[in-house]
Amino acid sequence: MTLITSPDAPAVGAYTTDAQRWAAVLARDSAADTYFVYAVRTTGVYCRPSSSARLPKRDNVEFFDSAAAAEAAGYRASRRASGDRTAVAAHRAALVASACRLIETSETPPSLHELAARAGMSPYHFHRVFKMETGLTPKAYAYACRAVKLRDELAEPGTITDAIYEAGFNTNSRFYEASEAILGMRPRDYRAGGHSATIRFAVGQCSLGAILVAQSQRGICAILLGDDPDQLVRQMQDRFPKAQLLGGDGDFEKLVAQVVGFVEAPALGLSLPLDVQGTAFQERVWQALREIPPGATVSYAQVAERIGAPKAVRAVAQACGANQLAVAIPCHRVVRRDGDISGYRWGVERKRELLRREALER
Numbered sequence: 001m002t003l004i005t006s007p008d009a010p011a012v013g014a015y016t017t018d019a020q021r022w023a024a025v026l027a028r029d030s031a032a033d034t035y036f037v038y039a040v041r042t043t044g045v046y047c048r049p050s051s052s053a054r055l056p057k058r059d060n061v062e063f064f065d066s067a068a069a070a071e072a073a074g075y076r077a078s079r080r081a082s083g084d085r086t087a088v089a090a091h092r093a094a095l096v097a098s099a100c101r102l103i104e105t106s107e108t109p110p111s112l113h114e115l116a117a118r119a120g121m122s123p124y125h126f127h128r129v130f131k132m133e134t135g136l137t138p139k140a141y142a143y144a145c146r147a148v149k150l151r152d153e154l155a156e157p158g159t160i161t162d163a164i165y166e167a168g169f170n171t172n173s174r175f176y177e178a179s180e181a182i183l184g185m186r187p188r189d190y191r192a193g194g195h196s197a198t199i200r201f202a203v204g205q206c207s208l209g210a211i212l213v214a215q216s217q218r219g220i221c222a223i224l225l226g227d228d229p230d231q232l233v234r235q236m237q238d239r240f241p242k243a244q245l246l247g248g249d250g251d252f253e254k255l256v257a258q259v260v261g262f263v264e265a266p267a268l269g270l271s272l273p274l275d276v277q278g279t280a281f282q283e284r285v286w287q288a289l290r291e292i293p294p295g296a297t298v299s300y301a302q303v304a305e306r307i308g309a310p311k312a313v314r315a316v317a318q319a320c321g322a323n324q325l326a327v328a329i330p331c332h333r334v335v336r337r338d339g340d341i342s343g344y345r346w347g348v349e350r351k352r353e354l355l356r357r358e359a360l361e362r
Contacts, residue, residue: 015032015036022058025049028050028052032049032050034129035065035125037049037067038064039064039075040056040060041062044074045076046076092133095119096119096130096133099119099126102115102118103145126138134308136287144283198217198246199215199243199245200245200252201222201233201236202248202252207263207353208225208353211223211260212224212229212232213256215255215275216275219273220273221324222236223324223325223327224326225350226346262327264357265361266327278322281315289303289331296333298335299334299335299337300313300316300334300335300336301313303334317334320345321343326346331344331345332351341355
């Protein structure tokens with residue numbers, strides 16, 4: 001009898017021994033379904049612990065941390081496995097959705113231990129499942145939620161202090177330590193439409209047409225493509241109408257050249273800090289997009305599945321359309337389910353050309 005583990009094995013005490021896992025199989029324990037599968041040597045199939053399949057003899061069983069590990073060892077899913085996986089996925093998605101609602105509605109972010117206890121998991125395992133479902137850690141999700149709340153509160157009448165507490169910050173000092181990371185500027189400047197904020201920008205040319213690159217205090221906040229340079233500048237002005245927009249100097253021109261080089265050859269990567277600002281859902285989508293390697297494509301439905309929201313295909317498409325960082329957040333790698341190249345904020349022909357280049361580089 002062999003216990004096969006991986007670097008992502010669950011925390012000590014959570015179905016980590018043969019005896020614990022076999023007891024879970026005998027009890028058809030659904031709580032163990034996200035921890036391991038068991039395989040039967042005599043039939044060559046594997047099942048979840050809660051499977052209703054006939055129980056095998058103990059001596060014929062070995063355990064794996066995941067279905068993928070069992071399949072890598074030569075086992076195939078049992079006829080009941082498809083239904084088992086569907087039930088497990090639904091249960092896991094429901095637990096994570098409940099945790100997301102708790103994070104979104106709590107005055108202060110709940111701790112990892114509190115979230116894990118509510119889900120009936122160890123903190124380690126809950127952290128792993130949450131990130132797998134949403135693309136974000138619980139802490140990053142709470143951070144994104146607070147950022148959204150803060151922007152909403154600053155848009156309403158009232159003092160900045162009121163907005164800080166309504167967004168879930170217990171003290172002013174904690175907020176001001178993170179304010180520029182959240183807003184890209186001081187809160188009073190954000191409320192004033194970017195008043196006193198400084199954004200450097202420059203417009204140049206690349207093989208895809210005109211390109212505008214803008215940088216806030218946090219990092220690159222816009223990479224826009226188009227045919228009309230003046231229109232790109234107007235788009236930048238509309239975003240923060242009261243910000244101080246400065247034309248780039250010699251050092252900034254070097255940064256623009258680096259971005260242009262990345263647009264021409266995405267496989268080179270972009271090692272510049274990005275100022276990514278969006279809703280919690282948008283940031284989940286954008287994080288999933290950054291994980292798509294150059295030369296690969298996925299469908300909108302696949303992105304929705306990767307972030308744990310399989311029914312949110314339309315919302316995923318809207319998040320792609322809201323992207324302000326062309327190529328750096330590679331929404332051009334998302335296509336329709338049938339592989340057709342669908343709409344692109346900066347033009348379908350640019351999308352087709354980017355995909356052609358990446359395919360050649362790959």
